[in-house]
Each structure stands twice: as C-alpha cells, then as structure tokens.
Amino acid sequence: MEDSHTISSAGPVQIVSITEDHKFVLDEAKLKQILFNRRAIGKKVALVSIAGDFRKGKSFMLDFFLRYLRAQNQSEWMGKEDEPLKGFDWRGGATRHTTGMIMWSEPQLLTLPDGEEIAVFLMDTQGTFDSNSTVFENAFIFALTLLVSSVTVYNIMHNLQEDNLQHLSFFAEYGVLAIDAYHTSPFQQLTFLVRDWQFEYETAYGFDGGEEILSDRLKIRENQHRDLELVRSRLRQCFRKVNCFLMPHPGLKVTNRKEFDGRLSDIEKDFKEQLRVLIPEVFRKDNENFIKEINGEQITSADLFEYFKSYCNVFASGELPTPRAMLEATAEANNLAAKSASKEFYIRAMEQHCGGDRPYIHPNQLDALHQKVRRESIEKFRCARKMGGELLSQSYQQELENEVNELYENYKKHNDSKNVFAFSRTPTTFIASMVLCYLIAGLLDTFWLGGLNFIFMFGFWVCFGLLFVWLYTKYSGDHAEVGEYIDHFADVIWNNGYQPVYSKCLQSALRSVVGHAKVE
Ligand SMILES: Nc1nc2c(ncn2[C@@H]2O[C@H](COP(=O)(O)OP(=O)(O)OP(=O)(O)O)[C@@H](O)[C@H]2O)c(=O)[nH]1
Numbered sequence: 001m002e003d004s005h006t007i008s009s010a011g012p013v014q015i016v017s018i019t020e021d022h023k024f025v026l027d028e029a030k031l032k033q034i035l036f037n038r039r040a041i042g043k044k045v046a047l048v049s050i051a052g053d054f055r056k057g058k059s060f061m062l063d064f065f066l067r068y069l070r071a072q073n074q075s076e077w078m079g080k081e082d083e084p085l086k087g088f089d090w091r092g093g094a095t096r097h098t099t100g101m102i103m104w105s106e107p108q109l110l111t112l113p114d115g116e117e118i119a120v121f122l123m124d125t126q127g128t129f130d131s132n133s134t135v136f137e138n139a140f141i142f143a144l145t146l147l148v149s150s151v152t153v154y155n156i157m158h159n160l161q162e163d164n165l166q167h168l169s170f171f172a173e174y175g176v177l178a179i180d181a182y183h184t185s186p187f188q189q190l191t192f193l194v195r196d197w198q199f200e201y202e203t204a205y206g207f208d209g210g211e212e213i214l215s216d217r218l219k220i221r222e223n224q225h226r227d228l229e230l231v232r233s234r235l236r237q238c239f240r241k242v243n244c245f246l247m248p249h250p251g252l253k254v255t256n257r258k259e260f261d262g263r264l265s266d267i268e269k270d271f272k273e274q275l276r277v278l279i280p281e282v283f284r285k286d287n288e289n290f291i292k293e294i295n296g297e298q299i300t301s302a303d304l305f306e307y308f309k310s311y312c313n314v315f316a317s318g319e320l321p322t323p324r325a326m327l328e329a330t331a332e333a334n335n336l337a338a339k340s341a342s343k344e345f346y347i348r349a350m351e352q353h354c355g356g357d358r359p360y361i362h363p364n365q366l367d368a369l370h371q372k373v374r375r376e377s378i379e380k381f382r383c384a385r386k387m388g389g390e391l392l393s394q395s396y397q398q399e400l401e402n403e404v405n406e407l408y409e410n411y412k413k414h415n416d417s418k419n420v421f422a423f424s425r426t427p428t429t430f431i432a433s434m435v436l437c438y439l440i441a442g443l444l445d446t447f448w449l450g451g452l453n454f455i456f457m458f459g460f461w462v463c464f465g466l467l468f469v470w471l472y473t474k475y476s477g478d479h480a481e482v483g484e485y486i487d488h489f490a491d492v493i494w495n496n497g498y499q500p501v502y503s504k505c506l507q508s509a510l511r512s513v514v515g516h517a518k519v520e
C-alpha cells in the first residue's frame with residue numbers, strides 16, 4: 001500500500017522495510033525527503049511513535065493522532081460521525097498488516113507556549129510477535145523506535161504484564177550505561193497504552209488508573225529475579241517520563257464487523273471519551289519531554305536523520321548489538337550531527353556571498369571570506385555538546401575541515417566560472433599585447449627610434465600567430481594540447497604582467513572610494 005503513495009501528496013511512507021530473508025533496509029532517500037521537508041528545516045523536532053504486538057489497533061490509534069494534529073479547530077478535532085478513518089493503513093483480520101517502519105510524509109507544525117514552532121512527525125511500526133517475524137526483527141523495530149522517538153506509545157492488550165516489562169530490560173541496561181557516561185537519561189517518554197481494559201470497576205480508565213497499575217507492576221518485591229528487579233528499578237530512571245493509560249474496548253462493531261471503516265458513529269462512547277483525554281495529553285504543548293533530545297540537546301530534523309542512519313548501521317550486522325555498541329553509535333551520531341550542522345552553517349554563509357545568484361568576487365576577497373566562515377564553522381562544532389570524548393570529536397573535526405576545504409575548492413571554481421573575463425583570458429591577453437606592441441612600435445617610430453620597433457612588431461606578429469593557432473585549436477578541437485600550452489603561456493603573461501598592474505589599479509580605486517580596503 002505504501003508504494004501507491006507518493007511523498008508529494010501527504011501519506012504514509014515506508015522508511016524501513018524488511019526483506020524476505022529478514023534483513024531490514026533503511027530507505028535513506030525517502031527518510032531524507034521527509035525529514036528535510038521545507039517546513040521542518042532548522043526546526044526542533046518531536047517524533048511520536050507507536051509500537052507493540054501485531055493486530056492490536058496501533059495504526060488505527062495513530063490515525064486519531066494524525067486527525068488531532070491536522071485539525072485546525074482543536075476542540076472539534078475528532079471529525080464527523082460518519083467520516084471514515086484514513087491515514088496510516090489499518091484493517092481488520094488476523095494476519096499482520098503494517099511491516100517495517102512507516103512515517104507520515106509531512107510534519108505537522110506545533111507552536112509551543114513560548115512561540116517557537118516545532119515539527120512533529122508520526123511513525124507507525126510493524127507489530128511484534130506474529131508468526132513471520134524473527135526475534136531480531138522484533139528487537140530491532142522496538143530498539144530503533146525507542147532510540148529515535150521522543151514519545152513512544154507502547155501499545156499492549158488487556159493488561160500490563162511481565163513480558164511487556166521484559167522487553168524493556170535490554171534498554172534499561174543501555175540506559176544505565178548512558179547515565180553513567182553522560183549523566184543524562186537517554187530516553188524521553190514511554191507511554192504504556194493498555195487497550196481493552198476490562199476492569200474499570202476496579203481501576204478507572206485514563207492516566208490515573210494507568211498510574212495505579214504502573215506503580216503496582218513496578219513495585220520491587222522480595223525474592224524477585226535480578227533481571228526483573230533491574231528493569232523495575234531503572235525504568236523510571238532511564239525514561240524521563242513513564243506513564244500508562246487505560247483504554248476501554250472500542251465496541252463490537254469495531255472488532256467484529258468487516259465493513260467497519262473507522263467512522264465515529266460505530267465506536268463506543270467510552271472509547272471516544274478517552275481518546276479526547278489521551279491524545280491532547282500526548283501532544284501537550286508544555287510537555288518538556290516532547291522535543292527530541294540527545295545528550296541533553298534538543299535536536300533538529302537534520303540531526304534526527306543522522307541518528308537514524310547511525311543506529312541502522314549499528315543494527316546492520318543482523319544481530320542485536322550490545323548496549324555498549326549502541327552507546328558508541330549514539331556518540332558517533334552525535335558527532336555526525338554536530339558536523340553536519342557546522343557544515344550547513346558554512347554552506348549557508350558562503351552561499352549568501354558567492355552562491356549561484358551572487359556576482360563574481362575577487363579571489364582574495366573569496367579567500368578571506370572562506371577563512372572567516374571556516375573558523376566560525378569549526379568553532380561551532382567545537383562548542384556543540386558532544387559525546388564520545390575528545391579523540392572521537394577530533395576525528396570528526398578533521399573530517400569537517402576536509403569537507404569544508406573541498407567545498408571551498410568548488411566555490412572557487414564556481415566563482416571563476418562567473419568571471420567572464422577569466423573565460424576569455426587568453427584572447428584578451430594576446431589582443432592587449434598586440435595593441436600594446438603596436439602602440440609602442442608607433443611611438444618609437446615617432447621619436448625616430450624606428451630601429452627598435454622591429455622587436456615590438458615581432459611581438460605583435462607572435463601574439464597574432466598564437467591567437468590564430470589558439471582559435472583554430474578551440475574551434476576545430478584538433479591539437480587540444482597545443483591550445484593548452486598557449487593558454488598556459490597566456491596565463492604566465494597575465495599573472496606576471498597584467499594581473500599585478502590590474503590589482504594595483506583596483507586597490508587604489510577601491511581605496512579612493514571607501515577610504516580603506518575592507519573585507520566583509
Ligand atoms: N480489540 C480492539 N481492537 C481494535 C482497537 N482499535 C482498533 N481495533 C481493531 O483492530 C484491528 C487491527 O487494527 P490495526 O490498527 O490495523 O492494528 P495494528 O496493531 O496496526 O496491526 P499490525 O499492523 O498488523 O501490527 C482493526 O480491525 C481495528 O478495528 C481496540 O482498541 N481494541
């Protein structure tokens with residue numbers, strides 16, 4: 001289904017797919033198109049994802065999230081009673097539907113109480129534990145979701161059970177490492193969403209009931225196995241916020257009728273009421289965990305792209321990495337993100353002065369500009385809060401310097417190509433030389449020094465001959481190497497003869513206009 005949607009019209013886009021031999025493939029191009037959406041560029045980002053067992057109404061729930069985000073009028077976001085529910089594909093039946101990872105192609109913009117606009121992305125994931133997926137696949141989907149999202153909704157059925165907590169034990173271990181190394185919790189918000197909660201007579205629907213259940217399940221009891229104890233003691237520490245929501249059953253029309261298309265009129269009142277409580281809370285604008293952070297720094301969508309790539313690289317071996325490897329991947333991604341932000345800064349500053357639509361600037365001026373922007377860009381990289389220690393950061397700084405130098409070479413070439421004069425340097429040099437020789441020969445004649453004028457007339461004819469041969473080589477394409485020699489010869493004359501005179505004239509003209517030469 002995802003293939004039928006193009007990114008140009010908003011829709012679900014498959015960013016990670018799982019091949020038949022259970023390998024996963026990250027579609028970098030599509031992910032880039034989504035995260036580098038022009039509405040999201042430069043903005044801080046929030047990623048809300050849903051994960052959990054297969055066939056438990058995850059995609060269905062995500063469509064209500066989408067409806068809420070897209071609604072102009074937030075009080076009536078639920079829509080009309082007879083409106084089919086569309087967005088992320090969901091359907092009834094027993095066989096799994098969503099595979100891999102799917103992102104909504106367009107970010108929704110949200111304005112925070114302080115007026116800052118952020119870009120919110122939604123992600124749907126493959127249900128775990130169906131008969132086709134391997135243990136690695138399940139773990140990979142869950143791990144990647146937790147690592148890249150700011151809010152993960154962990155969708156579970158009926159009750160919060162031991163196995164749900166068990167899935168988190170691996171992350172608790174990673175979390176402990178990250179806290180030890182960087183003194184900050186690596187994960188943001190984890191919301192257990194318990195569907196079809198049946199014991200409302202005991203514990204009420206909503207967040208309050210959820211908190212009761214969660215506190216009970218996270219209690220450490222005597223003689224508990226060490227693993228279970230570790231998850232319990234570390235869960236609230238590793239995630240900055242863990243909460244739980246108890247959701248009622250949506251009604252038999254939803255679960256049993258083949259023709260059900262998601263319209264509100266077929267959904268039980270209780271379910272709709274609780275949706276009105278749950279969803280605004282998930283997207284609460286003053287939720288301090290909402291913007292994605294890595295190592296305590298709020299990140300942009302361009303950074304998120306780097307993190308996605310790095311984590312996928314770590315998982316590429318097909319085996320679940322150790323928590324330490326994951327920590328290293330985070331540190332690498334963190335440096336990569338800082339590097340690309342600094343590079344982006346360099347490009348933006350250079351484009352402003354010598355981009356495609358800017359006029360030619362003098363090479364000395366271009367060089368001064370490059371040196372200044374390069375220094376600032378490296379300073380920006382050095383000041384960014386980075387993980388992984390000085391050695392790792394130095395290697396990325398070196399990469400940044402190399403890339404910036406490479407970019408400068410391109411800017412130089414591009415700038416040169418704008419210089420029409422440089423383009424015609426060879427004919428200009430020869431014609432100027434011919435005129436000069438001719439004038440000098442004429443002057444010498446006037447002052448009765450005709451004996452010397454044959455030298456200049458000789459120069460005149462040499463230049464004429466070379467110009468003729470040069471034109472022939474360029475026009476016919478024959479003996480291109482002869483043309484290059486002549487170009488080289490013209491360059492020598494230009495650089496040693498005309499260029500210094502030209503620069504001196506230019507400088508004194510500038511000085512007389514501005515008072516002193518100033519490099520912007
Ligand atoms: N029991 C129950 N069923 C629900 C609920 N919400 C939606 N459904 C139904 O569950 C079925 C599966 O919905 P999906 O949203 O496709 O489920 P999913 O978890 O995304 O499934 P996979 O993509 O296969 O993992 C649909 O028939 C929905 O109508 C719920 O809260 N409880």
Ligand SMILES: [Mg+2]
Binds near residue numbers: 059060097098
């Ligand atoms: Mg689904």
